[in-house]
Amino acid sequence: MKRIAISVGLAVLVAASALAQQHIVITPSGARPTIYGPPQAYTGRAVADTLVAPNDPSHVMAVNITFEPGARTAWHNHPAGQYLIVTSGVGWVQERGGKKREVHPGDVIWTPPGVAHWHGATAKNAMSHLAVWEFVDGSGGQLMEHVSDADYLAE
Numbered sequence: 001m002k003r004i005a006i007s008v009g010l011a012v013l014v015a016a017s018a019l020a021q022q023h024i025v026i027t028p029s030g031a032r033p034t035i036y037g038p039p040q041a042y043t044g045r046a047v048a049d050t051l052v053a054p055n056d057p058s059h060v061m062a063v064n065i066t067f068e069p070g071a072r073t074a075w076h077n078h079p080a081g082q083y084l085i086v087t088s089g090v091g092w093v094q095e096r097g098g099k100k101r102e103v104h105p106g107d108v109i110w111t112p113p114g115v116a117h118w119h120g121a122t123a124k125n126a127m128s129h130l131a132v133w134e135f136v137d138g139s140g141g142q143l144m145e146h147v148s149d150a151d152y153l154a155e
């Protein structure tokens with residue numbers, strides 16, 4: 001009886017140590033190359049640094065993006081929504097059917113799942129934001145048409 005108890009105890013210890021095999025990972029600054037936002041997804045120049053990519057079981061993506069004046073995403077959505085945290089400059093965001101809104105450093109913008117929207121710099125100022133969103137079934141969202149100059153510049 002005592003031997004069984006010891007065996008069970010050892011099995012628990014072995015299982016616990018198997019779970020403890022994962023360790024903290026520090027990805028040093030600069031480990032991933034900076035990229036330009038692809039022209040099918042952006043108007044103007046956007047510079048992107050990916051900080052976090054989906055890593056099962058986590059499906060979170062986090063990217064620092066800097067938009068030059070006039071630069072913005074195309075219309076798009078995200079399956080599980082998206083947070084944008086403005087870190088510098090002045091930006092614009094808009095959801096389909098809504099008014100364009102100005103955002104500033106420290107503002108946190110939440111776009112609900114499936115809501116078509118765009119984000120970018122204003123016409124006169126650059127803007128940087130940290131974008132955080134989750135992938136669902138391998139998809140971070142659907143890309144739509146570019147934001148026209150008329151829509152971008154509308155009051």
Ligand code: MN
Nearest residue numbers: 076078082119
């Ligand atoms: Mn978005």
